[in-house]
Amino acid sequence: GAGVSQSPSNKVTEKGKDVELRCDPISGHTALYWYRQSLGQGLEFLIYFQGNSAPDKSGLPSDRFSAERTGGSVSTLTIQRTQQEDSAVYLCASSLAGLANGDTQYFGPGTRLTVL
Amino acid sequence: AQKITQTQPGMFVQEKEAVTLDCTYDTSDPSYGLFWYKQPSSGEMIFLIYQGSYDQQNVTEGRYSLNFQKSRKSANLVISASQLGDSAMYFCAMREGQRGAQKLVFGQGTRLTINP
Numbered sequence A: 001g002a003g004v005s006q007s008p009s010n011k012v013t014e015k016g017k018d019v020e021l022r023c024d025p026i027s028g029h030t031a032l033y034w035y036r037q038s039l040g041q042g043l044e045f046l047i048y049f050q051g052n053s054a055p056d057k058s059g060l061p062s063d064r065f066s067a068e069r070t071g072g073s074v075s076t077l078t079i080q081r082t083q084q085e086d087s088a089v090y091l092c093a094s095s096l097a098g099l100a101n102g103d104t105q106y107f108g109p110g111t112r113l114t115v116l
Numbered sequence B: 001a002q003k004i005t006q007t008q009p010g011m012f013v014q015e016k017e018a019v020t021l022d023c024t025y026d027t028s029d030p031s032y033g034l035f036w037y038k039q040p041s042s043g044e045m046i047f048l049i050y051q052g053s054y055d056q057q058n059v060t061e062g063r064y065s066l067n068f069q070k071s072r073k074s075a076n077l078v079i080s081a082s083q084l085g086d087s088a089m090y091f092c093a094m095r096e097g098q099r100g101a102q103k104l105v106f107g108q109g110t111r112l113t114i115n116p
Helices: none
Strands: A005-007 A010-013 A019-024 A031-038 A042-050 A065-069 A075-079 A088-095 A111-115 B010-014 B019-021 B032-039 B046-052 B064-069 B074-079 B088-096 B110-115
Touching: A005 A088, A010 A019, A019 A088, A019 A111, A031 A075, A042 A065, A042 A075, A075 A088, B010 B019, B019 B110, B032 B064, B032 B074, B046 B064, B046 B074, B074 B088
Parallel strands: A010 A111, B010 B110
Antiparallel strands: A005 A019, A019 A075, A031 A042, A031 A088, A065 A075, A088 A111, B019 B074, B032 B046, B032 B088, B064 B074, B088 B110
């Protein structure tokens, strides 16, 4: 079946502009996660959604970052007033939360964001 | 304190040899899961293997096995009969808490290079 998809694959923007990154999880997966991978920081958790529960936003680095998940499926990560330090690869993952598979997270190909 | 430590920034191995990638973890939660992911140059995170904290035996998936030593808090990945296609970054990650949607904490990764 189809894996996690993300768009765009690459995004170049100017400092101060807003950007939206999209994630389409594996069909039927109830949990969706966003991570950020940058050279200096490795892989960092940003936010996750699980069913109808309130999202865990504990990893969002500032209030310029927000995310939503509509209809329990597609998610959008929004970064307002982008800064150069926001440049990174943004990875989305999804999982069948709560089942006896260790809740393995399957990742999408990522969006490479470059802020000029 | 680092929750996941990978002490080998880079490793070079001859093709067909076995290789062990080290991972130690730190948690006080009795319930946790340990994961290994492979990230080739294309950038996508590929799930390799999972070990739960209550699993009694080490897990094996094809050429991958996880050497889980709970008392030492280590979860080393063993790749048998290495192949050129195994060249990639390898990340160890941990999920704390009960099964279900939980964020992953990643180590800094090990870059594995397989020489012909």
